Every structure is written in structure tokens, then in C-alpha cells.
Amino acid sequence: MPSSYNLPELVKKEIGALVKAGYYSSKSDVVKDALRTFLYSRKRLRLAAAVELYKDGEITLGKAAEIADVGIIEFKERLKELGIARAVRSESAAKMDRALAEIKRTYE
Numbered sequence: 001m002p003s004s005y006n007l008p009e010l011v012k013k014e015i016g017a018l019v020k021a022g023y024y025s026s027k028s029d030v031v032k033d034a035l036r037t038f039l040y041s042r043k044r045l046r047l048a049a050a051v052e053l054y055k056d057g058e059i060t061l062g063k064a065a066e067i068a069d070v071g072i073i074e075f076k077e078r079l080k081e082l083g084i085a086r087a088v089r090s091e092s093a094a095k096m097d098r099a100l101a102e103i104k105r106t107y108e
Contacts, residue, residue, distance in 0.1 A: 047078065055084060
């Protein structure tokens with residue numbers, strides 16, 4: 001999903017100066033690092049991004065929890081607080097059905 005963003009001229013110059021000074025190998029690396037730092041410092045934004053990506057089916061529950069920097073149980077609680085139903089993927093549901101059948105056979 002290629003995107004382009006407009007930056008103020010001074011910011012562009014600062015980015016170029018950081019590359020020229022050898023702190024980064026490219027302008028793209030400066031921007032990536034800046035965004036990672038920004039998101040790392042704002043837990044609320046990481047959680048919002050993780051929730052949206054999860055809702056759209058773009059990432060798994062585990063990956064969403066990782067992005068949000070919380071445990072899976074806490075991420076599930078956040079989804080519940082936000083009124084977002086968790087969908088069990090059909091493959092996961094099939095695995096659960098097989099596991100339940102195996103448990104029933106064991107205890108019969």
C-alpha cells in the first residue's frame with residue numbers, strides 16, 4: 001500500500017542532515033525509526049492500531065496483542081470493553097472440535 005506524505009521543508013532538511021551525518025543509511029530509515037519511536041511512546045495509539053488491524057482480519061489475536069504490547073488475555077479484555085466480538089477462524093474451530101472429541105473419547 002504505497003503512500004506518500006508531505007513534510008515541512010525544515011523536517012525534510014533535518015532528515016537529510018541525519019543521513020548525511022551518518023546516523024541513518026537512508027531517509028526512509030529515519031522516518032521508520034521516528035514512527036517506531038512515536039508509536040512505542042504512545043501505548044494508546046498502539047492499542048488502537050492493533051484493534052483496527054485485528055477487526056479487519058489483517059492480523060491474529062496474538063499478533064494484535066504483541067503490537068499493543070499487552071498479553072493475550074489483556075487484549076481480549078480490551079476487545080470486550082470496546083464491544084468487539086472475537087471471531088474464531090474456521091480452522092481454529094475445527095481444531096477445537098477435534099480436541100473436544102478426543103477428550104470425550106478419553107473419558108467415555
